[in-house]
Amino acid sequence: SVIEAWNRCVEIASGDNILILGDDDRLHPSFLAKSLEAMKSSDDIGFTFTHANKTDLKWTVQRLWGYEFPREGHLSSADYLAFTLEHECCISLASTVLVRKQVYDSVGLYRAEFGANTFDFNVYLRAARRFSAYFLPEVLVDYRLHPAQLTELHWRTPVSPAGKISTYLELLGLAATLMRDQAVLDTSFLADRAFSITKHLADLLATLYTTL
Secondary structure (H helix, E strand, O other): OHHHHHHHHHHHOOOOEEEOOOOOEEEOOOHHHHHHHHHOOOOOEEEEEEEEEEEOOOOOEEEEOOOOOOOOEEEOHHHHHHHHHHHOOOOOOHHHOEEEHHHHHHHOOOOOOOOOOOHHHHHHHHHHOOOEEEEEEEEEEEEEOOOOOHHHHHHOOOOOOHHHHHHHHHHHHHHHHHHHHOOOOOHHHHHHHHHHHHHHHHHHHHHHHHHO
16 A cells, blocks of 8 residues: 555665655755755754645646645744644645654654545644644645546545545544643634534535535
């Protein structure tokens, strides 16, 4: 499986930092230098991430990946998690994420805790609870769109939006974990976000049910 392959990559990697690049994506020439520079700016940074362009199979740019982005630079645990919960989405595209190897030693490997297609999101959320992050608001990766990619299969299929459902479940799991631990974010904020996410998940499931 993809999860097993990613975890095997982490297990055999010998460097201090790890990037798992999708075989259908590509890095811009300055990606590694700029990401490493950001990583080295503070010892508490667990991972860095950048902007990316969505492209077609011929690498023609279609649009910027994502819709909501945090401020540039160092993001504390509270910054990253609050922004993620507020906008109810994963803000880090896997092929743009450089992870410090010790993060995996601390939080564990990729796993399908809430959904088989959000295992990357799951590890970023676990990492962000213990480490800070760094966002470079520059396009340094091309994310290629095609019919066979996992995102196409799990996000853009109206009758089976498994990716969207899994994302909401990841977010609810995060809110519950943070409320239980009473750490990082205010419990009133977390409760409000949990209600909002639950409502949007219910609306999605209701729409799905009516299309079957």
